[in-house]
Amino acid sequence: MTATHSTRMLILGSGPAGLSAAIYGARAGMAPIVVQGIQPGGQLTTTTDVENYPGFRDVIQGPWLMEQMQAQAEHVGAKMEWDHIVEVDLSRRPFRLIGDGGTVYTGDVLVIATGAQAKWLNLPSEEHLKGKGVSACATCDGFFYRGKKVAVIGGGNTAVEEALYMTNHSHDVTLIHRRDTLRAEKILQERLFAHPNIKVLWNKAVDRFVAGGTPEGLVGLDLRDTRTGEISRLDVEGGFVAIGHSPATELFKGKLALDKDGYIEVETGSTRTNVEGVFACGDVMDKTYRQAVTAAGTGCMAALDAERFLAEAEFEASVAA
Numbered sequence: 280m281t282a283t284h285s286t287r288m289l290i291l292g293s294g295p296a297g298l299s300a301a302i303y304g305a306r307a308g309m310a311p312i313v314v315q316g317i318q319p320g321g322q323l324t325t326t327t328d329v330e331n332y333p334g335f336r337d338v339i340q341g342p343w344l345m346e347q348m349q350a351q352a353e354h355v356g357a358k359m360e361w362d363h364i365v366e367v368d369l370s371r372r373p374f375r376l377i378g379d380g381g382t383v384y385t386g387d388v389l390v391i392a393t394g395a396q397a398k399w400l401n402l403p404s405e406e407h408l409k410g411k412g413v414s415a416c417a418t419c420d421g422f423f424y425r426g427k428k429v430a431v432i433g434g435g436n437t438a439v440e441e442a443l444y445m446t447n448h449s450h451d452v453t454l455i456h457r458r459d460t461l462r463a464e465k466i467l468q469e470r471l472f473a474h475p476n477i478k479v480l481w482n483k484a485v486d487r488f489v490a491g492g493t494p495e496g497l498v499g500l501d502l503r504d505t506r507t508g509e510i511s512r513l514d515v516e517g518g519f520v521a522i523g524h525s526p527a528t529e530l531f532k533g534k535l536a537l538d539k540d541g542y543i544e545v546e547t548g549s550t551r552t553n554v555e556g557v558f559a560c561g562d563v564m565d566k567t568y569r570q571a572v573t574a575a576g577t578g579c580m581a582a583l584d585a586e587r588f589l590a591e592a593e594f595e596a597s598v599a600a
């Protein structure tokens with residue numbers, strides 16, 4: 280027989296956004312269920328040092344931070360379910376979600392915190408050197424490249440912002456773009472071109488991230504000229520891939536309003552989506568900040584928005600009865 284789990288507050292995703300929503304929801308007496316997905320703890324479980332999450336003077340480890348968040352959520356009454364949702368029905372309340380083994384989850388309100396994943400170049404050498412010189416987040420990892428030569432790959436707003444950000448740490452930043460014009464906004468381009476510590480290499484694609492040294496790390500990039508095919512070497516110790524992010528919103532296409540990049544649209548200043556009773560928080564609705572602390576902040580907002588929504592709905596129902 281198919282198992283069914285029902286709750287007032289159903290939370291999809293167990294990164295900083297989902298777990299923060301769970302802490303607030305549990306403390307508000309909503310006995311939330313968190314469906315964790317295939318990456319319990321979210322993106323921070325894929326990294327090591329975290330130095331910018333407030334509250335810790337010393338460096339902490341991403342997986343440890345997420346274990347603590349989960350333990351805190353469970354301690355105040357949230358329940359974790361290790362399942363991956365494959366189908367959602369948002370057409371009526373309670374909302375109904377189905378896991379990949381057929382388990383059914385229903386919630387009077389739904390908080391979506393499915394996050395986003397950085398896009399990668401998908402080169403074997405990139406995979407090999409992830410965390411050893413290759414990163415997809417300058418704001419997170421830039422600090423570890425103080426005084427070193429670095430490169431940022433991409434031509435959109437993210438790449439330009441990451442290149443500018445890296446000048447806080449490095450005097451030698453190279454932006455590598457596969458074409459001869461950037462996609463980034465003009466104002467960002469102007470700042471980029473005016474910066475004395477940034478140079479741009481046009482019409483270049485990364486062919487290989489080059490490993491070397493002891494302990495092994497990134498020592499350079501083999502670049503392919505996209506017009507001539509010629510290969511050249513750029514010596515760098517940090518390579519930041521900034522070619523975009525994909526929000527995890529496949530499940531919600533046609534069911535929720537998404538923006539042109541696939542992020543869930545929320546009302547300004549809140550986490551309300553266009554479907555009453557459905558709230559979104561964290562990287563799945565935020566293409567600008569994409570940090571653990573902002574994800575946790577919007578997770579808190581989603582739980583508070585959801586609690587108020589339920590209180591109003593229940594009050595109206597009691598008046599009508």
Ligand code: FAD
Nearest residue numbers: 292293294296316318321322364394419561562569570571
């Ligand atoms: P995520 O952390 O992406 O979590 C998404 C959750 O949704 C996961 O639990 C996943 O299993 C679940 N999920 C997705 N789809 C489904 C589904 N269909 N069914 C069920 N569950 C589902 N930020 C910082 O502030 N400081 C740092 O130092 C830092 N370092 C980083 C290093 C790396 C390598 C990366 C990749 C990111 C880093 N970030 C850092 C960014 C930070 O991790 C994210 O901003 C943050 O994790 C976003 O939180 P989230 O809860 O919105 O989503």
Ligand code: NAP
Nearest residue numbers: 400433434435436437438457458462521522523524566567
């Ligand atoms: P983006 O705009 O999609 O740009 C991605 C860039 O990466 C493009 O220049 C693209 O090259 C390049 N690229 C893609 N795949 C590549 C590959 N396989 N190899 C090499 N290069 C590749 O992504 P984004 O910069 O992350 O921005 C996403 C959205 O968030 C945009 O709407 C952006 O405006 C927004 N955003 C806004 C801000 C802000 O407002 N401050 C900050 C960050 C992001 P081509 O140009 O050749 O396609």
